[in-house]
Structures are given as C-alpha cells and as structure tokens.
Amino acid sequence: MTTVKDVCRHVRSKNAGPYWVTFDLFFDGPESFQKHHANPALGPQLFQRLFGADPALVRHYPVADLNVVKISYARASPQGGVVERDMHCGQQFVRLLDVQLD
Amino acid sequence: MLDPIKIIVPCGSLGAGVYEEEVRRGLEMGAHAIATDAGSTDSGAAYLALGVSKNNRASVKRDLAILMKAGAEAGIPVIVGTSGQAGGDKNLDWTRDIALEIAAELGLKPKIALLYSEQDKASLKARNAAGAVKPLAPLGPLDDATIDACDHIVAVLGAEPYVAALEAGADLILGGRTTDTAVLSSFALLKGAPWGPAWHAAKIAECGSQCAVYRTKGAGVLISIDAEGFEVEPLSLENRCDPHSVSAHMLYENANPFLLTEPGGVLDVTAARYAALDARRVRVTGSAWDEKPYTLKLEGAGAGGFQTIMLIGIQDPEVLSRLNEFHDKMLAAMNHRVHTTIGEAAGDFNISLRIYGWNAVSGERLPEGTPAPREVGVMFVATAATQEMATQIAKACNAWFFHFPIVEDDELPSYGFAFTPADIERGAVHEFKLNHVIEIDDPMALVRTVWIDLKKKEAA
Numbered sequence: 001m002t003t004v005k006d007v008c009r010h011v012r013s014k015n016a017g018p019y020w021v022t023f024d025l026f027f028d029g030p031e032s033f034q035k036h037h038a039n040p041a042l043g044p045q046l047f048q049r050l051f052g053a054d055p056a057l058v059r060h061y062p063v064a065d066l067n068v069v070k071i072s073y074a075r076a077s078p079q080g081g082v083v084e085r086d087m088h089c090g091q092q093f094v095r096l097l098d099v100q101l102d
Numbered sequence: 103m104l105d106p107i108k109i110i111v112p113c114g115s116l117g118a119g120v121y122e123e124e125v126r127r128g129l130e131m132g133a134h135a136i137a138t139d140a141g142s143t144d145s146g147a148a149y150l151a152l153g154v155s156k157n158n159r160a161s162v163k164r165d166l167a168i169l170m171k172a173g174a175e176a177g178i179p180v181i182v183g184t185s186g187q188a189g190g191d192k193n194l195d196w197t198r199d200i201a202l203e204i205a206a207e208l209g210l211k212p213k214i215a216l217l218y219s220e221q222d223k224a225s226l227k228a229r230n231a232a233g234a235v236k237p238l239a240p241l242g243p244l245d246d247a248t249i250d251a252c253d254h255i256v257a258v259l260g261a262e263p264y265v266a267a268l269e270a271g272a273d274l275i276l277g278g279r280t281t282d283t284a285v286l287s288s289f290a291l292l293k294g295a296p297w298g299p300a301w302h303a304a305k306i307a308e309c310g311s312q313c314a315v316y317r318t319k320g321a322g323v324l325i326s327i328d329a330e331g332f333e334v335e336p337l338s339l340e341n342r343c344d345p346h347s348v349s350a351h352m353l354y355e356n357a358n359p360f361l362l363t364e365p366g367g368v369l370d371v372t373a374a375r376y377a378a379l380d381a382r383r384v385r386v387t388g389s390a391w392d393e394k395p396y397t398l399k400l401e402g403a404g405a406g407g408f409q410t411i412m413l414i415g416i417q418d419p420e421v422l423s424r425l426n427e428f429h430d431k432m433l434a435a436m437n438h439r440v441h442t443t444i445g446e447a448a449g450d451f452n453i454s455l456r457i458y459g460w461n462a463v464s465g466e467r468l469p470e471g472t473p474a475p476r477e478v479g480v481m482f483v484a485t486a487a488t489q490e491m492a493t494q495i496a497k498a499c500n501a502w503f504f505h506f507p508i509v510e511d512d513e514l515p516s517y518g519f520a521f522t523p524a525d526i527e528r529g530a531v532h533e534f535k536l537n538h539v540i541e542i543d544d545p546m547a548l549v550r551t552v553w554i555d556l557k558k559k560e561a562a
Contacts, residue, residue, distance in 0.1 A: 017143060018147070018401075022353075059358065061359050063353070070353055080531070083454060083465075087144075088144060094464075
C-alpha cells in the first residue's frame, strides 16, 4: 500500500486567487513521478469527496522537469465566507497525505 | 543589443520587512528601478471591503522610507502596486499619506503618480449592459444586484498605466490594485525589453526571495532582463537561487504552472529553460508572451452577514473521548435553543462549532477510535443578518455553550472560559463577489492618474 506521503518529498496547498485552490505534489524522483502522476486516485473525484469540488472544475498539470503534479480546483465556498476555516487553504494538503495510490 | 535592465524587488510585499543593506547592494549592482507590490487578495475580502491595510502602518512606513530614500539617492524610480493591501482608493490614499509624511520628514521631493483603479458602480453597470463583462469560472454572468452588494470594486491593472507614469517622469508610483507581475515588469517594458522575459522575471520575483533556496535568508532579489532572457539572484549574500528554486516558483499561488493570464496577453513558460550561471544566479530563457485582446480582472468585496464568536477550552477526559458526539449534540441543542427563544426573528442564521485541536481546520469527521488530544478549544461562530442578531444568538446559546454536559442529568460542568463578557462581536463577514473580466480597447480606460509633484509644490 503506497500513499501520497510515501512517494512525495513535499506536498503543499495554497489559494490561487479567491476562487481557486492549488496543490503541488513534489514527487521524490522521476520514477515516482512517472508511476503515480496520472493515478486516477488523484483525479477529480478525490477533490469532490474531500473538498466538495465540482469535478468539472478540477485541473491537473504534470510538470515533468520538477517531478511535480499541480492540481487545482474551484472553491465550493467563498474565501473568508460564513464557513471559512482556512483562509489561505494552506492546510488542505494534509488531507491528501494518506490518499492511497496502489 | 539591449543592455540588461536591472530591477530591485526588495521584498515579497511592502511592509513585510525590507533590508536596507540589500537595497544598497542592489544599487551597487547597478539597479535601474525598485519595484514591489503591497498586497494581494490572499488574506481575504475584508481589506478591500473596508479599505484598510492588513499591515501595521509603521512597518509600511519603515519599508517605504528605505525605498524612497534609496530611489532619491540613486535617481531611480520606486514603483509600488496594490497599495494598502487591496488597492482600493481608500487603501491607496492611506499609502499616499504615508509617502507624503516620509517625504516631509526626510526632505525628499519626489514626483508622485497615484494610479487609482477603483470603479464606480454606474459605469460598471453600463459596461456590463453593453456586454463588456465576462465571468470566469466558477461564477456566472454579472448582474446589477451583485455590483450593488459590493462595498468597493477595483479593476486589476496591467503594466500600461505604470509605463505611462514612468514616461511622464514619476519618481514614485503608488498604484491601486494591479497584478504583481505588471508592477515588476513595467520598467523593463518601458525600456524595450521583450515581453516574455519581462513578465516571466516579474512572476519569479513577485514574492522576493521566495524564489531562492532559503526563504528566510534576506527578503529581496535582483532581476536583470535582456534581449534573450533574464537572470535572478538574491540580494542577501547568504542566500542563493538554483534552477529548481526558481522554476518551482511558477507553481506558487498559480492554478496553471505554465500559463499566466495577464492584462493584454498570456505568459507562456512551457518552453522556458532554467540554468545555473554560478552558485547564486539562475538564467532563464525561452519565456514567451502571447498577445490577447485586452481585459482587466475585476475584484469586488462586500459584507455577507455579521458574526459573533465565543471560545472555551475543554480538558474533561469524558468529553474528549466523545468529541464527535459532543459536537453534534451541542450544535443541535443550540440551534434548537435559538428556534425556541428567538424564533423567526433570528432570520437566516448559521451556527458553527470549530473544535481546535480536533477537526476545526477541515471540519471533517474524524474516524471513531482516533486518539483524543489532551485538550481542545471550541470556537462558537454565529452568523446572522445583523451584528445585533448574531450577538443575541450567541447570548441565547451562552449557558449551553459554557456548561453543556456530555452525560445528561450529570452535574453541569463549566468549561474553560477565555473571556468575559463571553461574546465577541467580530463585525461583518466579507466576501469577494466578483470573478469577472472586463474587455476594454484602451489599457488606460479604467485608471485615473493623479500627480503630486513635491518639487513644484515647493516652488509654488
């Protein structure tokens, strides 16, 4: 059983403007990147389940030079709104760490 | 052949802490301009809605004084964008007053350009009615009610108003809301730099030394833009840039790592190559600029209800062993309490309980069997249409919140009160309400430039 935190040396999340959140998964090398970057476990359904995202508004960008996958989604609730718990979305990455890749 | 155009980016944001010795080093390296942004949307909509800065005034004054002094000594312009955190007119005026205070105290006489980018609602509605406003995902078409619900609306400026102000001889530019990149690229664009490298260098340098290997050593970088590409190096001798640290910055706060939409075009770094020049400097080539029809993004913010909060600390092991159950029972009891005491007068209200130490950040249900922490903090947040009602809801819940037993019929506990009075009014909830672009033919159409020439003022 391999999880995101097993194959990434760093994972981070941050808002990208008030309406988008972006995740950067820094894989620990080209091998891990090649093996996992297109894994369906990191697909739109994951972000729907964890963050209530609209799957049609989830974007996935492999950055091979950096062994990074960037995934961005449109926020379901407004930044700073009534139910805001993480203004910069800087803690959202934690929910990805234990996602199983195989 | 274009001589390299060197720009000091002294910090990630004005007020975050400029190092005087770094600015001096940048000047010794032959810098032609100093440029920094002074805010963003990052910390939420309140700063635009209220027209106030997130930063302490003295911190902004300290940083700006260092930059204005350096600019005056070297005879180079100082360019500041998104003044006062949000770049609305009030935020800009706040920054203008600080600049005038500094000028008076230090005996400086800059020619100051103020670039106002706040939009009045009537003209925005007219442009919207004419079909010039288009939504960006995830929002839909703009309606007049949404415009009216905003306290302040700004257009996010591009580089052209800055280029025009520099051409007209500005020593100091204080801009309204502007893309960070436009602020940092404007001087190079004025001097004829190619647009791809100029915008890419600006994106890399937008957070100062964040594109370097060590994020906490020093604050600034020097970008140097030429006909083929650009170089970046940290201003602190203790820090260094490497190809990874520089290229990785394209990922930061950007939904797409290869394309960055700006007013009038898209920066495309798909083909960019990053190479170490030496132990500290990185050279970047292959950045492209794809010209597009001119658009400016709109940002609007306004209130969406008012909140009153209360806070307790809990160490009772019985509660800690049943936190999910405790949360659900308490929330149900408090909602019931509001319905039975205030009734329909409460209107459309919301109560949320955030258990810090447990699941406050995610709000996610933790699995049964998750080990209990030694203590938790519970924040009560009531949101209602008015501040008075939010506080009345908090008061209706007060006794339940501070003494709610996990076991019915047990003696009523008292949890750890943090404050008295217990209810804390935190004012309006501010939200961004726009995510739209406006199409314009003239990049200067939505900006008002106001000049304060302190040299002339003295002569007069």
